[in-house]
Amino acid sequence: MPPWVPRLLLQVTAIVVILWAAYQVGKALRGFLILVLISLFLSVALEPAVAYLAKRGWRRGMATGVIFVVAVQLTLLAVALMVPLIVDQTRRLINSIPEYVTQINDFLGRFDIELSRARIVESITSLDTSISSLANDLGGTLLGVGSRLVTTVFQILTIALFTFYFTADAPRVRRAVLRMFPPDRQRVLLRVQEIAIEKTGAYIYSRALLAAVAAFVTWIALRLIGVPFAEPLALWVGVLSQFVPVVGTYLGGVLPVLIALLESPAKAFGVLVFIVLYQQFENYIVSPRITARTMSLHPAIAFGSAIIGATLMGAPGALMALPVAATVQAWISTYLERHEVIESHLTEERRSNQAAK
Numbered sequence: 001m002p003p004w005v006p007r008l009l010l011q012v013t014a015i016v017v018i019l020w021a022a023y024q025v026g027k028a029l030r031g032f033l034i035l036v037l038i039s040l041f042l043s044v045a046l047e048p049a050v051a052y053l054a055k056r057g058w059r060r061g062m063a064t065g066v067i068f069v070v071a072v073q074l075t076l077l078a079v080a081l082m083v084p085l086i087v088d089q090t091r092r093l094i095n096s097i098p099e100y101v102t103q104i105n106d107f108l109g110r111f112d113i114e115l116s117r118a119r120i121v122e123s124i125t126s127l128d129t130s131i132s133s134l135a136n137d138l139g140g141t142l143l144g145v146g147s148r149l150v151t152t153v154f155q156i157l158t159i160a161l162f163t164f165y166f167t168a169d170a171p172r173v174r175r176a177v178l179r180m181f182p183p184d185r186q187r188v189l190l191r192v193q194e195i196a197i198e199k200t201g202a203y204i205y206s207r208a209l210l211a212a213v214a215a216f217v218t219w220i221a222l223r224l225i226g227v228p229f230a231e232p233l234a235l236w237v238g239v240l241s242q243f244v245p246v247v248g249t250y251l252g253g254v255l256p257v258l259i260a261l262l263e264s265p266a267k268a269f270g271v272l273v274f275i276v277l278y279q280q281f282e283n284y285i286v287s288p289r290i291t292a293r294t295m296s297l298h299p300a301i302a303f304g305s306a307i308i309g310a311t312l313m314g315a316p317g318a319l320m321a322l323p324v325a326a327t328v329q330a331w332i333s334t335y336l337e338r339h340e341v342i343e344s345h346l347t348e349e350r351r352s353n354q355a356a357k
Helices: 004-028 030-055 060-109 117-125 127-135 138-168 170-178 183-225 230-243 248-263 265-291 299-313 315-335 349-356
Strands: none
Touching: 004 030, 030 060, 030 138, 030 170, 030 183, 030 315, 060 138, 060 230, 138 170, 170 183, 183 230, 183 248, 183 265, 183 315, 230 248, 248 265, 299 315
């Protein structure tokens, strides 16, 4: 046996063992690593605002703290607006079930289909007894719910702590990382960081601006139509429509349509028409003007990136996928050499668009 064969086998074995150990460690620390990635994402998103205040004489720690306080207050305000909506509309829905049963029964009567209203109402009212019987079983689940709540609070505090330190000490962290690389690599890493900060900040602020516009227009429309709880519903539509790609507007419009349906079918139809029209207005007028100066992604790339992010990391991954995709797109456009496209009938965009029209 040649003398280099045992040495090669030893090296291959060592590499396999190291990779296996790294995989096991990563698998065990997956939850913690996801929290760190979320913190890094939030830190990059907050960097433009913190840098803006730092250039005007603010200390980075103070600037980060102020932005944190504003973000927490906005989150608490959104929760405070949504809780009364959920409680009131759930109560109204339960009280309106007998009336809806009667309406459905009248409609089905045209097709010689009859529902026993008395039995349905009796089944609904009997839920009180069933709920009372289930109360004895809740004691065993309260401990699990409590532990889950404690875990969630701990995760939120962990993300907040890491995000604060990553943002407040960002220059120091970058210098510590860059010291491990030669100057030419440092320039590349700094350029990548600049692109990531620019695209992530542009994504967050453009989405926030579009959400504010959507919430304001939706609030006016719901007020004119006469839908109750116009403020929280408008906030719901604004946030969901902008931070869920492609189909966010329609998903956000489901709740206002359902609540308007509790009032009357005409109001529900009016809300539905508004959602469809506003989606077109946003796609062709509002969004291109804002994303032209911030971040623009093809809808297919945005939707595919969100699906990949959600598959890998759940809801946080779906949120972080779009700025990551925009960063990769910007990095490719910066460093990838481009060539002139040869003339062909397959690449004539203007002519194909005119033919399509």
